[in-house]
Amino acid sequence: MNIFQILYPPLEHFEGTLKVGTFFSGIGSPEQAIKRLKENKLIDDYEIMFYCETNKATSKTYSVVNDVDESKNLGSITSIRGKNLPYAHIWFSGFPCQDISICGKLKGFNLKSSTRSSLGWEMIRLLGEVDKKPKFLIFENVPNITSYMFVKTLQLFKYDLEKLGYTLYDTYNGLMN
Numbered sequence: 317m318n319i320f321q322i323l324y325p326p327l328e329h330f331e332g333t334l335k336v337g338t339f340f341s342g343i344g345s346p347e348q349a350i351k352r353l354k355e356n357k358l359i360d361d362y363e364i365m366f367y368c369e370t371n372k373a374t375s376k377t378y379s380v381v382n383d384v385d386e387s388k389n390l391g392s393i394t395s396i397r398g399k400n401l402p403y404a405h406i407w408f409s410g411f412p413c414q415d416i417s418i419c420g421k422l423k424g425f426n427l428k429s430s431t432r433s434s435l436g437w438e439m440i441r442l443l444g445e446v447d448k449k450p451k452f453l454i455f456e457n458v459p460n461i462t463s464y465m466f467v468k469t470l471q472l473f474k475y476d477l478e479k480l481g482y483t484l485y486d487t488y489n490g491l492m493n
Contacts, residue, residue: 330359337404337450339393339411339439341367342374344382346408346454365402366390393438398445406452411436422465440476453482 336350344367353359364384369375370392379386390396423429436455443449462470474484 329357332360334359334362334406335365335402335404336362336406336408337364337366337401338408339368340409340435341369341378341389342410343377347382364388365404368393368396393435393442396438396442398442399447401442401446403446403448404450406454407439407450408454409436409439410456411439436473440473440480443477443480449480453477 330353334350334353336347338344338346347364350359350362354362364382366388367375367378367382367384368390369378375386375389378384378389390401436457439453439455443453477484
């Protein structure tokens, strides 16, 4: 047994259809990972319930790459109401990093900052609004989100997720904390 096997135990087979929803979807990298889970027989099947992408060209690309009708694009996360979201077992979100990244302006992602990166808080809002919360959430962002500049905001974000009933597992630099 090696350290990787200890930190990342094998996945159990998911029976049935895994329902997937993504925010800030881009062209759908998480969906490609889900596709590989199916190819490797770790899930029976999956269905994209919704995706959210504001760029029209990117939405078209997402639709083609992921073989899903563009009508599943809900557009801007700010215009979505949780009561209207179809249920998904898992939500993916890579909220905008421009205000967190060392290559950006470092304006942060405080709840009331109105930065692009603060749109991540919309996920917390939606989790509070849905009738049935997803079983799993996967968030990804740039490493600088854990820096001294943003760690307090990150702790608040994580606290809100825990208040909503989620157990958190962080990975930094490839190691689980």
